[in-house]
Amino acid sequence: MVTVTVIDVYCNNKCRALFRQPRNAALRKAKLVRDLVQRHRLSVWLYSENQLVAILRSLLQDQVFESDYTARHTFPELFHSPEPQPTPAASTDVKPSAVSESIMTLQESIRASVLERRARLLDTGDQSDIIIVAGKEYYAHQIIICxxxxxxxxxxxxxxxRLTSTGEQPAKEEAKQLRSNARPLTLTLDLSAHDPVAVDCMLQFFYCLDYDSRSIIAGGGGVLSETAEGERITQPSLLTHVLVHKIANYYMVDELKKLALLKFSAEVKKPVQPEDFVAATREAYCDMHECFDALRKEVIHAIHLHRKQLLPDTGVKDLLSSNGMIGYDSICYFSEKI
Known part of the structure; x- marks a missing residue:
């Protein structure tokens, strides 16, 4: 039986609206939840801030805010079925299930169309108001990336x-373009400190809610460079997912961070290339912050899963012998399996 305390917090409109947002629904740590409570001055009558934070964390852990289905299962008393209404005679032949399926099909079609148009915006740069620099220039849109x-x-x-305080004004040519309804280029962000493929994948996610390093929006099919003989060099997939996971953490894009981890997990269940695995593992272990613990667990799981293929490889041997933390994590993993 759910306590009245939890129901009170879930029924608070402000709490429910705030934590239904995907970025906030993913929060689990008390400090982050408390920061959000204080920033938005959330309060529920009779409950202290500590009690409110504890209840919110419980609801977030159970994913009650993320799904109406979960909320209905948790609080059935809040979701009473409406009284059946008499159906007009003319509508007796209409099957409700068929209508619902038609609505869902139409909604999926609309979503796909919207995402397709958004992806085209990044391709064309139409009506862009910001330039993202990372190996190349992307004509993007603040309303989407922000x-x-x-x-x-x-x-x-x-x-x-900065532009306002320094009094920088557009040059005459640029001002002329602005007056003639050309693309207004107001801001420039330099992200070239990050891996260019990771930046590209992040932008793909902003516009398409997904990314594919083998089909870069900018073109080139994921090709980073070519040898003198014209051989195409591509970004290894495991390394790409690690870099995307890390850049998503840097820019606090929680949804992308989760997606990259899931893609990495799916990829390591298949046969892996030792060179790609070594590069991805080095990148995963170059920063020992706890926010990457889940990623490192997947790396250790992959070592266990593909041990017959990986352990004889010279590159893998060098990696394991040069990084004590990988060895330590491996021992901890294997001890749990015994």
């Missing part, structure tokens, strides 16, 4: 303030 990342939103605000 929707996912508060870090990028703050960077845009800082750049806008």
């Amino acid at each position: 929707e996912f990342s508060d870090v990028l939103k703050s960077s845009c605000q800082f750049e806008r303030q």
Whole structure:
């Protein structure tokens, strides 16, 4: 039986609206939940801040805010079935299930169409108001990228303030273009410190809610460079997922961080290339922050899963002998399996 305390918090409109947002629904740590409570001045009558944070964490852990189905299962008393209404005679032949399926099919079609048009925006740069520099220039849109990342939103605000405070004015040619309804290029963000493929994948996610390193939006099919003989060199897939996971953490794009981890997990269940695995593992272990623990667990699981293929490889042997933490994590993993 669910306590009244939990129901009170779930029924609070402000709490429910705030934690239904995908970025906030993914929160689990008390400090992050408390920061959000304080920032938005959330309160529920009779409950202290500590009690409110504890209840919110419990609801978040159970994913009650993320799914109406879960909420209905948790609080059945809040979701009473409506009284059946008499159906007009003319509508007796209409099957409700068929209508619902038609609505869902139409909604899926609309979503696909919207995502297709959004992806085309990044291709064409139509009506862009920001340039992202990372190996190449992307003509992007603040309203889209800032929707996912508060870090990028703050960077845009800082750049806008910098331009205002320095009194920089567009050159005559640019001013002429602006007056003639050409694309207004107002801000520039330099992300070239990050891996260019990881940046590209992040932008793919902003516009398409997915990414594919083998089919880069900018073209080239994921090709990073070519040898003198014209051989195409591509980014290894495991390494790409690790880099995307890390750049998503850097820019606080929680949904992309989860997606990259899931893609990495799916990829390591297949046969892996030792060179790709070594590069991905080195990248995963170059930063020992706890926010990458889940990623490192997947790496150790892959070593166990593909041990017959990986352990004889010279590169893998060198990696294991040079990084004590990988060996330690492996021992911990194997001890749990015994």
